[in-house]
Amino acid sequence: MKKRIALSLALLAGLAMGATTANAADIKATGSWQVDAVFSGDNFFSGAPTNQKTVTIEQRIRTSFQFIANENLKGVLEVQYGPGAWGGTEGLRLGDNGAGRGAASTADNALHLRKAYIDFNWPGTKNRFLVGHQSLSLPAAFGSGSAILDHHMSAAAAIIPITDSISLVGGYTRPYDGNNDGTTTTNNDHGTSADAVFLYSNMKFSGFSVNPFLAYLNAGANVLGANSGATTGLAGMDAPGVGSDNGLRSYWAGTSFNVTVLDPFKIRGDINYGKATYNVGSNNDSGRSGWLADLAVEYTGLSMMTPEVFFVYSSGEDGTTGKSERMPVLRTQNWGVGSFWMQGGSSTINRNNSAESSLGFWAAGLSLKDIKLIDKLSHTFNVIYFKGTNDKDIISATGLTAAANYGRMLTEKDSLVEIDLNSKYMIYDELSLGLELGYIFTDFDKNVWAAAGSSDIIDQNAYKAAFMLNYSF
Structure with a gap:
């Protein structure tokens, strides 16, 4: 009896091994493991004690696995550990930041x-x-990503080739859902989800490419939980003076383009427009609408560097309540100009001034990219002038607090000058040592911000020095 049982178990094990072998997938691992030491000061420009000189050491472990069945089928799994700050009792200080599943996936510290x-x-x-849960982005030629949609979210997308030069990309995504379904408290209200569809075309021809797009969003009144709607719960969709939570409908249209026919000159740019209408009963005029455009010209005829000049403009608030003149933003994490005031640097510590909070400015800048004077060592130098396009009375007239907006929203009376020098030394092909230096000269209108209720506006300059060790494989 024991022999028969042992034989049966052996046969089952053999069958299981055979099935496993027949359905085995090749596994390919890639990743980026980074440790940062960031020295910074007065990053919120106010000089308040909590914004004075700081030294933070963090690390972020990002690893991706591809489970490849064949050339037509694979599964992708990517996990991230951190950023976690050194100094906790177990070595790193980690923990859920309470953002929850319905929020914008910001729990990066776990x-x-x-x-x-x-x-x-x-x-x-x-x-x-x-x-599944994947990276989604609308087309963008400048700014390291789309200023409308560029994040990780659950979606179904399709890429359909039409010709050798044209393909269509479209799909559906649910970026938010206020019904946590047992994760915290189940929300039985109506309108708990935000659902979006998108469609764009990749059109590549000799000497130029263009990527027109359309996107539409419908967000419920309880999208971030009970009585927590899209109009005030989502930073990129709100308008000044909107006091209640509501659902909304929003659409976007635009295009990105790249021109290489004038080689060694290359031109790239974006034109984006968006409009959101709030579901607020009789007040159908409330909502948010605006536009953003950018243009960059680079010269590739030099072996030691690539110079680039660029200009960015985004519409700003006019100072009235109930309606915003800034472009609505669904969710974005990579878009930025420069590598200090706005998100855009390689270090994991940044001001995180994404498009959701900082639209309403114009900027002109010069970049000297990929400067190579010594083997294995490269640099990028930026100098950028920022000027606000928001009406100077927007803060006080609409009740927005200076504490939440000072240093992020620029009025027409505010300006910044940012200077960056970012360097990278390749120790090995997969291991780099980086240093990002940045300084921001500020010119805020103290009367505007003092009238908005801030008592510590002292127009402080800001600086940072970020050291990075990155292993990419």
Whole structure:
């Protein structure tokens, strides 16, 4: 009896091993492991004690796995540990920041799932489908990403080739859901989700490419939880003076473009427009609408560097309540100009002035990119002038607090000059040592911000020095 049982177990084990072997997937791992030491001062320009000189040491471990069945099918899993600050009792100071599943996936200070999706081609075609939690972005040529939609979120997307030069990309995503379904408190209200659809075209021809796009969002009145709607719960969709939480409908249209026919000159740019209408009963005029455009010209004829000049403009508030003249923003994490005032640096410590909070400015700048004077050592130098396009009375007239907006929202009376020098030394092909230096000269209108209720506006300059060790594989 024991022999028969042992034989049966052996046969089952053999069958299981055979099945496992028959369905085994090749595993490919990639990642970026980074440790930062950041010295910074007066990053909120107020000189308040909490914003004075700080030294922070953090690390972030980002690892991605591809489970490849064949050339037409794979699964992708990416996890991130941190950023976690040194100094905790177990070595790193980690923990959930309380953002919850309905929020914008900002719990970066803990171990979390960054991507998990299935990537496959439909049999017999080149039509590609990606289903699950993935990276989504509308087309963008400048600014390191889209200023409208550029984040990780649950979605179903399709890439359909039309010709050798044209393909269509479209899909559906649910970036927010206020019904936590047992994670915290189940929300039984109506309108708990935000649902969006998008469509854009990749059109590449000899000497130029263009990427027109459309996107539409419908967000409920309880999208971030009971009585927590999109109009005030989502920073990129709110308007000054909107006192209640409501749902909304929003659409975006625009294009990005790249021109290389004038080589060694290359031109790239973006034109974005968006409009959000709030569901607030009889007051149908409330909402948010605006635009953003940028243009960059670089010269690639030099071997030691690539000079670039650029200009960015985004519409700003006119000082009235109930309606915003800034472009609505769904969710973005990579868009930025420069590498200090706005998000855009390689270090994990940044002001995080994303498009959700800082639109309403124009900027002109010069970059000297990929400066190579010594083997394995490269530099990028930026000098940028920022000027606000928001009406000077926007803060006091609409009740927005200076504490939440000073240093992030620029009025027409405010300006900044940012100077960056970012360097990278390649120790090995996979290991780099970086140093980011930044300084911001400020010119805020003290009368504007003092009238808005801030008592510590002293127009302080800011600086940072970030050391980075990065292992990429």
